Each structure stands twice: as structure tokens, then as C-alpha cells.
Amino acid sequence: MKNFFRKVAFGLKPDEKISSDPLVWATSQITDEIPDFSFKGKIYSEKELRKHYKEWVFNDRKKLRKKFKKDKKGYKSAKNKLRADTGQKFWRNLELAIRHKEATIGSHPVLTKLWYFWGNHFTISDKDFLSHYTTGAYQRETIRLNMNQTFEKLAHEATVAWAMIHHLDNAVNVGPKSEDAKADWRKRKKRPATINENHARELLELHTVSPNSGYTQENITELAMIMTGWAPNDEQHKSLLETANVKFQRKYHQPGKKLFWGKEFPKGKKGLPAAIKFLANHKSCREFIAYKLCRYLITDYPTKDMTDPIVKAWEKNDGFLPEVHKAAIKVAFEFNDKHKKFQTPENWWLQMARMTDAKWPPSDDKFDTYQLGFGPDPYQAKPHKFMKDMGHHPYLSQQPNGFSDLAEDWMSPELIIRRLLYARQGYINLKPDNKNDEFFEKVVTNNFDNPEKIMKILNKNEKTIDKHILLFNLPEVLRA
Amino acid sequence: MKISRRNFLKGSLTTLFLAGSGFPVYSSTENKKNLVVIMLRGGMDALCAVPVVGDKNFEKRRKELILDNTIKLNSDFSLHPGLTNFHELWKEKKSAIVHATNIPYTERSHFDGQNLMESGGKIPYKVKTGWLGRGMKVAGLKQEGLALALPMPLILRGVPQNNNYFPTKGKLPSDKVLALLKDVYSDRSEDELIGMLEIIKSRPKETSYAADDTYSLASEAGTLMKEPNGPRVAVFEVGGFDTHAAQGGEHGTHSDCLKEMDLIFATLKKRLKDQFDNTLIVTLTEFGRTIKQNSGLGTEHGYGSAIFMGGGLLKKNQVYADWPGLKNKELFQGRDLNSTIDARSVYASAMSTVFDLDFKRIQKDVFWGEDLQNLSDKLFKA
DSSP: OTTHHHHSSSOOOTTOOOOSOHHHHHHTTOOSSOOOOSOOSOOOOHHHHHHHHHHHHHIIIIIIHHHTTTOHHHHHHHHHHHHHHTTTTTHHHHHHHHHHHHHHTOSOHHHHHHHHHHHHHTOOOSOTTHHHHTHHHHIIIIIGGGTTSBHHHHHHHHHHSHHHHHHTTGGGOOOTTSTGGGOHHHHHHTOOOOOOOHHHHHIIIIISSOGGGOOOHHHHHHHHHHHTTEEEOTTSOGGGGGGSOEEEOGGGSOOSOEEETTEEEOSGGGHHHHHHHHHHTSHHHHHHHHHHHHHHHTOSSOOHHHHHHHHHHHHHTTTBHHHHHHHHHHHHHHTTTTOOOBOOHHHHHHHHHHHTTOOOSOOHHHHHTOOTTSOOOTTTTHHHHHHHHHTOOTTOOSSTTOOOOOGGGGOSHHHHHHHHHHHHHHHHTSOGGGOSHHHHHHHHHHHOSOHHHHHHHHTTOSSHHHHHHHHTTSHHHHBO | OOOOHHHHHHHHHHHHHHHTTTOOOOOOSSSOOEEEEEEETTOOOHHHHSOBTTOHHHHTTOTTTOOSSOEEOSSSBEEOTTOHHHHHHHHTTOEEEEEEEEOSOOSOOHHHHHHHHHHOOSSTTTOOSOHHHHHHHHTTOTTOEEESSSSOOGGGTTSSOOEEOOOOOEEOOOHHHHHHHHHHHHHTTOHHHHHHHHHHHTSOSEESOOOOSHHHHHHHHHHHHHSTTSOSEEEEEEOOOOOSSOOOSSSSHHHHHHHHHHHHHHHHHHHHGGGGGGEEEEEEESOOBBSSOOTTSOOOBOSOEEEEEESTTBSSSOEEOOOOOOSGGGSBTTTBOOOOEEHHHHHHHHHHHHTTOOHHHHHHHTSTTOOOOOOHHHHBOO
């Protein structure tokens, strides 16, 4: 039963009380209010961070490339200075620290584990410099803050988020009969306006109904037409380039009412919300999300009796996410003993940190000492370095489908080497007073149903570091 | 544009004739032969990489993505100017291209398509093993596969105890800890983890330097494969081909990805030395891209693409194609380069050549007896 605390969260701290009703413990964390962050250092808004992105893009593209056109060395050096001046290598460390603190010391670890699910569902993959400046903030402000809304609202907010619009190229999705299509420069340059299908395709395939719904290429094109016009506002100051706020701009929008999947949708600004409403309420969408939730929490191969209660909760509550989440947690509880889920590297790492009350992430005040103009110091740089090395940096997914949650995708000699090496790192992160046998016994007793058996295995080692490495590579820990 | 469908069909009849003659394709077993697969993720634009020469249908649809300084390959096709190393191999008759080809998948989803290009199947996610892993299994090549990536790609699954290389720094636990762990895994029947611990035991105990850039990975792969007891199969991944906007021409995103692939060809040649002559490199992608550029100067998901090939096991330098043409009526669904060769025919033929297996056996045991064409004698040295 105790594995449930890891299945739906990150395990229990050594002194954390074991709830007599784990299901109540878990569902009570899913509240209508999204709690404040546990991280007490300075947290920057997405807009503030996007200003740094703008500075980087504008100065690099409009100034440095021209100034150092014939001086490669000079360009490299000036670019490095610009990196430091815009905090390029610092922000993602700060964001990971904020994210990880919710798992390691936060009071709502169940909500946090679900936050990670949605962040991965609405992935911003590693493109341009999004991971450096805005992906973390997008996951805080767009994903987490909408987890107490309906799926439709979350999907809408994620779709029109600046990071997503940029990520999936909707900024260059232009109606072929739009006002902009008639612009003189297009005629002069012989560059007709066309749609860009990228965002529409992923909105269907990855974010809402999935290919199981049977949409066609024609449906993708139709949705792309509806999505024309949602782009960074190019009427704002020109120096903002592509970093201006997203706004519906009629001049890029394909005029007229639209047909999509055999239904008529309104023209203009109302088209996209209506399309998202249609998709969010499609049967395939709730089935797809229910399946993914079960795959994330319970087993690589969910069954209908797992997904059905989640689908029903969705239908009963119009996709209100807190109720959908509670249903998913309940199913995870009911199937807890039958299925053990292989934990992804980030979940595993954070479980190790929470269960051992380790010093992770680096403390808040270490991040508050950061000054623009410099790179992160070795402590501040740890979150990015570690997660990248483990192959599970949540802002560096290589493709828009995010990271896999299937065991087979996390099994390779190199990935298992990472588990061994980072179990050692986990020991290094322990508080000095906790590097002893009594402490391990406490950790094991609080988190496993078979503490004697586990302690017997651990005690075959003399060194506490070896006990630690062994513990966090036991099948009981790799799976939950 | 001189190439026409009719010209090609003469060639394909010959192919069919030879394939039907019943001669099995067996290669010498004296030398160790290597097969390298480079997966190009995101949908490689074959018409950017290997543009067709002098086709007005192409030029008018790609005004701003047309390349100026291409490398001429023959009267019909040229090469992206960034592929200089591939061109050097071409001059040595050690590189070739299969054009207008793809796996039989037309739905244009990256993720379904990538799953199928690796599994070799027709229904996404149905097959849990890769065509290369199954081929290795048929050839009895256990512990001979090497992935130059952190995860173990689906394409290699199906044969136990493949290795991967993606170095990091750090100190592994002592042998005693690994032995204890192995005991626990044995008790719990964790066979896959046991196999991995076996591999890990042979790794250096402590690593203080680790480079995982493309050049370093290809260097290591080449160095290992050169050894008589080294791996016989290697898999690389190059991502980033999904250029819906700002695709670029001679320079830019698509070009950078192609150059990364080009670097793998060059580095393998350098490190494999003489063994390059006993090696076959083939690329793999989920689909090609639309003929027409979009207004963001990118291209959308398409169908037909191309396979780059390298190594001394190639028969000759050539662009092998049943060219479908680029007129509207010749395009797939009016928008994409068509695919006239099932890419799996190329991979089955490649495995037949490198693994010294009868093509029909690969066809039956790896690709479920599907209707594939034996191209071994067209493309590879017997």
C-alpha cells in the first residue's frame, strides 16, 4: 500500500505521518485553489522573462550580427556577453528549482505530480531559446494555474500561450484570402499567404482528440484556417519582434465562416474557442486523456476498466479537472496492488529527494544571489545539468509529444548507469546527520510495506553510501 | 529533367526478373560486415537534400527554398551543398541515394510515422520490436547492436542485450554493490535489468570526461565497429527536420540537420578505415515534406522522401528511383512527392546483404511476408 504515496506523488518524508486513509490524503490535495509555491525566493513572471528573450533575440539578430559581420571571434565573444546579460543559462535552473521544490517539500505533491503530467501533455519542446527563457514560466502560469479549471479552459490557455504559438509556428499561419494575403509586398516578392498546419495538427493529435478520433488531412487544414490570426501582436513596438503578446489579428485571419469536421464554426476571434470547445467535448478527447492519465500513474497498458471511471467523471463534470484528477487518483488507488509503474528519471530523482529529506533543489537564497551579467554559479547550475544528464529535462523534450512514460523507453544500459550515478549523487545531497543506518531504517519503514526484507538487503553493505545506491535501484523503488 | 517513369520501368523489369530468378543473395562471410542506420526524425525533405534538376513544377512551388549552389550528381539530380562529405564518398563510388521512397505510411503524424519506420509495421504501436532487432535475431546477432543515444530505440528492440553509448561523468558502484543488485534482480526475475548490469559491469568504473556531440558519438561507434569483436550494428538519431517555418536553403535549420548527418558519414569513414568497405550506412525518416513552400518559408508534412546510403558494400554511386514526377496529377494527394519504392525493401535488402541472409527469409521473418522487392543486386555488392 505504501507504494501508493510514490505512485501518485513522491513518497513520504522520513518524519511525514502515514495517513490511515491514503486515498483521502491524495484527493484532499486536489483543491479548487491552486496553492502558492513552496519556493520562497524571487519568482519572475513569464512576461518578465520574455523581455530577456526579446533582448537576446533583438540584440543578436539586429545588432551583433551586423556589427560583427566580418569578425567571427568578436561576434562569439559579444554573443557570450549577451547570454550572460540576459540570464540565458540561469532561468531554467531557477524554474527547475521552483518546480522541484513542490515535489520535495511541497504540501501538495499529488497536485504536483499531475502538474508534471499536464506540462508534458502540452509540451513545449526544445526549440529556439524557449527552454532558456520561458518554458518553465509557461508551465507555472499557463499549466499549473489552470489545473483547477475545465480541460477546455486549460487547452485554450495552452493553445494561445505565447510559448505554444511560437513553438508550433502559428505565428506564420496566414489565411490565403486574408487581408495580409493581398499586401503589396507579397505580390512584389511573389510570396502568397498560406496556412501553416503545424499547430492545428498537434492540437488534434497531441493535445485533444488523438488520431484515434479519425480526423483527416482535410480536417487539419480546416482547423488551421480557424487558427489563422492568432499570433504575436506585430502592431506593438517593432523591437519586440516575435516576442510580443499573442493577440488575435484579423488581418491574418482567413475570412468567413469555417467548416471543420463537418460542422460550421464562427469566423474571426470566436472560431478558435469554439473549435477547442468542440474538441474538448469530443468523446475521443476524454478517452485519450483518461488513457494517458492511467498510463502515467498506473501501468504502461491501461485497460477499459481503468479509464471508464475517469471518462465518466469527465462527462459528469464537463471536464472539470479537479474531478477528473480525483477520479484518476481513485483508479490508481484501486489498482495499486495489481500494477507497479516504472518511474521516469525525474520522478525517481524527486522521490529519492523527498523520501530522504535531501538538500534538493539548491536552496532558495542561492538563487536570489544571482546577478544578470553572469552565468549561474555551480550550485545554481545543478538542476539543469542533472536533469539533462539524466535524459529527462522537462523543458528539453526533443519533440512536441513530450517524454514517454513507458518503461521500455527508460531502459537502456546508459539510462541504468544514470540511476546508479545519481543514486550516489542523492547520497551526497543528504544532510550530514542523515548518513547513518538509523536514518535509512526510518526512510525504508516509512515508505515500504516490507521494511525488514529491504533492510536485510541493504545491511549486506557496510558503507552507508552503498546502502543508499542499492536502495534507490531496488525494483521496489524503480517501480511504484 | 530527363528521367521519366518509362525509363525507370525498364530497369525495374530487370530487377523483377533477377529477383525472380531464384538466386539467393549471399555475401562472403570472411569479413565482419557492419550495418549503420541513421534515423532522421521530423520528416526529411528529400527535395531539399537531393533536388531534382530543371523541373519547372518544382521550381515554381519552391521559389525561396530553391538552392543555388547545389552539387551535381547526374543529369537529373543534385545534392544539397552542405553534404560535402557525402559527395566525397560519391566520388569514390561509396555513396548512393534511393529517391521517392518511404515506408507505407501516409497519415503524416510524426509520432505514428516514427513508430512505424522503426517497427516496420503498418499499424502504429502494434509491434513492440524493431525491424533491425528482428533482423539481428534472425541472423543470430545477440549483443551486437549499439545505439548512439541515451534510450534504446525501438528499431533495435527484439534481440536481447543491445548496448548503447551516450557517455556521462561519474563513478559506478563497486562490484560488490552491482553483484548484490544482480542477486536482487535475479530473485525478482528482472531479466532486462540483469542484462543491463552485465553490460554495465564491463564499463570503466570511473569516467571523468564525456562528450556526447555527434562527432564524438560517431567516432566511438566507428572505433568500436572497426574491431573484429566490436558491434556489427549501430543506430544514430538526428532530430530537427520538422521545419514548418524558416526551413532555410543552403543554410538554416534543415541544412544544419543534413550537415549533422553528413558528419556521421564522414566520421564513420574516418574511424572505420578499411572496415568502411565492409560497412553499409542507410538513413530512415518518417515522411518527406510538401513540394510547396508555405508562407513561413517552411514546408508541411508530406509523403515520399529519400534514403541516403554509404559504405563499401554499395554497388555503385547512383540515384535509384522510380521517379513519379512532380506534376499536380503525379503528386500524392496533390501535394507530396509520391513514394514509388517501399523503403522497407531497401532495408530488407540491406540486412540480407550485411547479415548474409536470404532475402526471402528477412521478408518472411522480419516483415511478415509482405510484398517487398529484393533490391540487393541493384543497390549492394553481393
